[in-house]
Amino acid sequence: MATQDKRSDTSDFPEIVNTDNLQSNMKPIYYSRTFLSIIGGVIAGIWGFTGFTGFVFYFVVMLAASFGLAAKAKFSADSYFDSWNRVLLDGILGGLMSFVLFWTFAYDIVHIF
Amino acid sequence: MADDLVLDTAIRNWVLVPLSVVMVLIGVLRYFVSKLIRSSQNPDTKAIKEGQAVIRARNLRSAAHLIPSKSFRSRRIYFTNEENGLLYVPKEEAQKAQAQMFQDPNMAMDMMKKNLSMIIPQTLTFAWVNFFFSGFVAAKIPFPLTPRFRSMLQNGIDLSTVDVSYVSSRSWYFLNLFGLRGFFSLILGEENATDDA
Numbered sequence: 001m002a003t004q005d006k007r008s009d010t011s012d013f014p015e016i017v018n019t020d021n022l023q024s025n026m027k028p029i030y031y032s033r034t035f036l037s038i039i040g041g042v043i044a045g046i047w048g049f050t051g052f053t054g055f056v057f058y059f060v061v062m063l064a065a066s067f068g069l070a071a072k073a074k075f076s077a078d079s080y081f082d083s084w085n086r087v088l089l090d091g092i093l094g095g096l097m098s099f100v101l102f103w104t105f106a107y108d109i110v111h112i113f
Numbered sequence: 114m115a116d117d118l119v120l121d122t123a124i125r126n127w128v129l130v131p132l133s134v135v136m137v138l139i140g141v142l143r144y145f146v147s148k149l150i151r152s153s154q155n156p157d158t159k160a161i162k163e164g165q166a167v168i169r170a171r172n173l174r175s176a177a178h179l180i181p182s183k184s185f186r187s188r189r190i191y192f193t194n195e196e197n198g199l200l201y202v203p204k205e206e207a208q209k210a211q212a213q214m215f216q217d218p219n220m221a222m223d224m225m226k227k228n229l230s231m232i233i234p235q236t237l238t239f240a241w242v243n244f245f246f247s248g249f250v251a252a253k254i255p256f257p258l259t260p261r262f263r264s265m266l267q268n269g270i271d272l273s274t275v276d277v278s279y280v281s282s283r284s285w286y287f288l289n290l291f292g293l294r295g296f297f298s299l300i301l302g303e304e305n306a307t308d309d310a
Contacts (some may be wrong), residue, residue, distance in 0.1 A: 030298070031299060050256060051255065065253065087136065095295060097291040097292045097294070098292045098293075098296060105133070109129075112253050
């Protein structure tokens, strides 16, 4: 994840955000969450999770992804993003639909047919 | 009794997989078609000048605390001066410009093309699914839903005792429609026109 530092050097003025860098930092978050939700869906289907367990598994995967992203951002959201919410929460609901699709697909292929 | 329906492998081979493959291919096709038919817009000099002036003003605004206030004020007057300020537009001209934007044929054509290119494949695919793949159980969703969803998910199946988890192919179509958006953003890169938001 090639992130770029985007904060200005003075510390007690309101910070300038370089929007190009911010957007290019958002992309790895989005791509990695989408990819992990697809893979997580296939895994959940193959293992045969049903109902509530599957959703719990999805949120566990998303938590692991958030932890990995935070570790990559060296645990200081301020130097790469404008708020913690973007690192931790962005893209979770969008990935849910992909997760459900691939979960249904894998579950049906392995267990029903 | 309602649990553990045994579904034919042929359903998997000939319904689920082809439907997903078709939707992926249609999405890719739509992406390339929209790229091809996008009319090459000749940039309008005046519009570009105005856009660059707006960007300059925005940079000034965001960095305002870093320059002495006198230079900030003088720059601001340069932009908003009533006689020859870059950003100052008299009221009549502003309304005229907006009306012209709506009548501009290029922009209207582009918007219409984008809308059409999204609606037509969806409608056609939905009609195709309804025609060929209705009247049987297509898949089982791994999580249970309340019985109120039965009419929405099982519309081709006329038995009322089948578990709500067993859905028809129309709901498989909708599941694909929403779930493949993330997949498209992975394989097609950033600006893909598959967002139906």
